[in-house]
Amino acid sequence: MFRSIKDLISYPIDAVDGKVGKVENALFDDRYWRLRYVVADTETWLPGKKVLLSPAHLKALETGWVGNSFPTDLSKSQIEDSPDLKTDAPVSHQYEEEYAKYYQLPMYWVDPYVYGSATGPAYVPQ
Numbered sequence: 167m168f169r170s171i172k173d174l175i176s177y178p179i180d181a182v183d184g185k186v187g188k189v190e191n192a193l194f195d196d197r198y199w200r201l202r203y204v205v206a207d208t209e210t211w212l213p214g215k216k217v218l219l220s221p222a223h224l225k226a227l228e229t230g231w232v233g234n235s236f237p238t239d240l241s242k243s244q245i246e247d248s249p250d251l252k253t254d255a256p257v258s259h260q261y262e263e264e265y266a267k268y269y270q271l272p273m274y275w276v277d278p279y280v281y282g283s284a285t286g287p288a289y290v291p292q
Contacts, residue, residue: 178235179206179219181242186211189236193218193257204236216251222271
């Protein structure tokens with residue numbers, strides 16, 4: 167089902183231990199038309215900080231649309247300590263490598279078939 171990204175702007179985002187902010191934007195892979203990251207504005211919790219959240223960490227992504235919020239499987243400290251996002255420049259592969267390493271996610275561009283028909287990165291426990 168197609169959804170407008172405008173519909174999720176301002177949805178609250180929750181860590182496992184409390185609210186972290188709201189959806190400010192989303193980043194898509196324009197080649198495969200997949201949601202790569204949700205941009206979270208951490209508002210008053212971490213003023214001025216924006217963080218990327220992979221769909222791999224958004225619990226029940228489809229029900230988030232219905233429930234008007236996005237719970238994550240991350241703690242506030244994990245989000246706070248995530249790699250700093252430079253909002254004045256495009257997200258580089260170097261940043262994505264740092265992000266993937268921090269969250270122990272596969273790098274989606276290594277194998278174009280790694281995600282199958284999923285909307286986001288797959289997580290394979292080691």
